[in-house]
Amino acid sequence: MIDLYYAATPNGLKLRLFFEETDLPHRLVRVDLGKGEQRAPAFLAISPNGKIPAMVDHAPADGGPPLALFESGAMLLYLAEKTGRFLPRDPRLRLECRQWLFWQMAGLGPMAGQAGHFRAHAPEPVPYAIHRYTNEVERLYGVLDRRLEGRDFILGEYSVADMACYPWIAVHDGLGQQLDARPALKGWVDRIAARPATQCAYEGVESHYAKNRPAMSEAERRVLFGAPATDSSAEGDPR
Known part of the structure; x- marks a missing residue:
């Protein structure tokens, strides 16, 4: 079983595409970015950069303890190598x-x-x-x-x-x-x-950059873009 820490952003959707294309067992753990859940200590232990997506493979190929990964490109390569799919053999x-x-x-x-x-x-x-x-x-x-x-x-x-x-x-x-x-x-x-x-x-997914998307609240804006500079884990767009 793999836990996928996810929000429906472009980077999060990369991993959803992979899991939907395969029968790899997984569990979606939704991360509410507007509430700052990406800054929780438990999440930072998995994704030190404080961004989604991230995942924990509870059955890694080496048979060792659960393996945490962050960075969507590294995660895609890991899953492709684990399953032998969507990465050419040549x-x-x-x-x-x-x-x-x-x-x-x-x-x-x-x-x-x-x-x-x-x-x-x-x-x-x-x-x-x-x-x-x-x-x-x-x-x-x-x-x-x-x-x-x-x-x-x-x-x-x-x-x-x-x-x-x-x-x-x-x-x-x-x-x-x-x-x-x-x-x-x-x-x-x-x-x-x-x-x-x-x-x-993509079922039910709305673009984060849609022109008609409801404006975010000031509290959400502060969480996403206005974090204190002293908190390095919270700087920048978490998506």
């Missing part, structure tokens, strides 16, 4: 998969998160930041669009690289992006959205 393709997974973790996710924050959650407009991050996300979308030309998925076959990238493309409207001019990327999104596992993972 050494070169496996390396390509890791490259695109790291590309998402280092570029697409952080830049999209900043674009979404300044467009949807900043207390007042910051035009330079909106322009800077929206343009960088547009560039990154172009990188992925070119990669997908002539391919159904990033590696040709569905993999953890697709699971990592998809949640940050699915929220494109809230990031100021349109897909009509990127047919390869749009087709890829449509193919993944049509998968039964994706539909299960």
Whole structure:
């Protein structure tokens, strides 16, 4: 059994996609970010950075004690290796998969998160930041669009690289992006959205960057974005 500490954010949804695609036994432990549950000592013992997702595998492959993991990319690789699924066996393709997974973790996710924050959650407009991050996300979308030309998925076959990238493309409207001019990327999104596992993972999920999303309360804003600088575990967006 694996405990998945989860909230329905793009990073959390990466892991939901994996679990829905497999029959790996797991239990969802929902973390209420607006109430600051990601700062609880018990959670920080699992995820020292105070962010979701995180997980505890109570039956790791080495037969040892329960294994705690944080960072969504590391978790996807761990699960792919544990199950032997969604990570190519061919050494070169496996390396390509890791490259695109790291590309998402280092570029697409952080830049999209900043674009979404300044467009949807900043207390007042910051035009330079909106322009800077929206343009960088547009560039990154172009990188992925070119990669997908002539391919159904990033590696040709569905993999953890697709699971990592998809949640940050699915929220494109809230990031100021349109897909009509990127047919390869749009087709890829449509193919993944049509998968039964994706539909299960996204059931009832609302984008954190949706334009019509109800405004968060001042208390929630303080918890998510206004933590004291002296508390390093609470700095930054926990998603």
